[in-house]
Amino acid sequence: MCARILSPFAHDVASSGFVQRAHSPPAASTPVLYLAASIVPKGRHTVASFSIITLIIIAIIVVIIAAGCIVIAYYWSRISELLKSIFGTSDIKAINEEGKRKAAVRPKSVSSYTSMALPAIQTDFPEFNWPEFRIKCENTLKAALMAVSEQDLGYLKGVEGDIVKWARLTINEDQLEDERNFYRDIQVHRTEIVDYQKRDGLCIIKLQSSVGHIHWVERAGALVSGDKNLPEQVKYDMELVYVQDPDKVRFGEIAIGVTCPNCGAAISALGQKTCTYCGSAIEPINIRVWRFGALKKYGSKLA
Numbered sequence: 001m002c003a004r005i006l007s008p009f010a011h012d013v014a015s016s017g018f019v020q021r022a023h024s025p026p027a028a029s030t031p032v033l034y035l036a037a038s039i040v041p042k043g044r045h046t047v048a049s050f051s052i053i054t055l056i057i058i059a060i061i062v063v064i065i066a067a068g069c070i071v072i073a074y075y076w077s078r079i080s081e082l083l084k085s086i087f088g089t090s091d092i093k094a095i096n097e098e099g100k101r102k103a104a105v106r107p108k109s110v111s112s113y114t115s116m117a118l119p120a121i122q123t124d125f126p127e128f129n130w131p132e133f134r135i136k137c138e139n140t141l142k143a144a145l146m147a148v149s150e151q152d153l154g155y156l157k158g159v160e161g162d163i164v165k166w167a168r169l170t171i172n173e174d175q176l177e178d179e180r181n182f183y184r185d186i187q188v189h190r191t192e193i194v195d196y197q198k199r200d201g202l203c204i205i206k207l208q209s210s211v212g213h214i215h216w217v218e219r220a221g222a223l224v225s226g227d228k229n230l231p232e233q234v235k236y237d238m239e240l241v242y243v244q245d246p247d248k249v250r251f252g253e254i255a256i257g258v259t260c261p262n263c264g265a266a267i268s269a270l271g272q273k274t275c276t277y278c279g280s281a282i283e284p285i286n287i288r289v290w291r292f293g294a295l296k297k298y299g300s301k302l303a
Contacts, residue, residue, distance in 0.1 A: 205239065214229070
């Protein structure tokens, strides 16, 4: 009896194509529960497919990350082996510190024009003895640094030229700023001639020195810069100046770098015996000797 009742209904559903037209409004005689049952399996299938795709993507990402880690680990091991073979350790910080220590004791290289300049200099000044002048220049350089460090120009007693002016100005600037430049363990490794010029009545020998020293700066007793224990390697440029033609200098064609010992004002006239600014007595300029000209740390205007 039930089969006879359901049979016509099943035949109507099959013949009407209900499965293909699931989204069309159901006939009034179609049970609601039957429609819901025909839709739910399709939703479950969609959710399951999405979950599988997500898992596959996650798995691919994990594999890529793992492969990257393996590659990085491999190359890092190779780099570590290379660092150990060169530096004895793979610790980057230790290598950096070792580099600083080596740089602190490795002298700077200096330019050298000595072999080419000496013949010209000795042609103009047959009595010029380079080994003696080199020692004198190196001692004067160390004296200038110590004069600044101790704020005492007595270290430059008997020295003439702009190097004294540099020391005086540096000391004055330090005092105005309440600072102190300290120099310790000064060593001059090498000094070479880098140029020889003849111009405007002057002969100028330009020198360059490779110097190692401990240098630090304090302000009001507190460390501002530098290191009290680690040395630094630097280069200094100096000049030796000889007045060859007094007439050109006397008429003010160039400055000769002489200063008043009292106020530091520039003296440009060779015969001048008093300072035009403060009136202090000035010793006549000896034009027949080599004088020390400018001094500066290589690459800067100040030492």
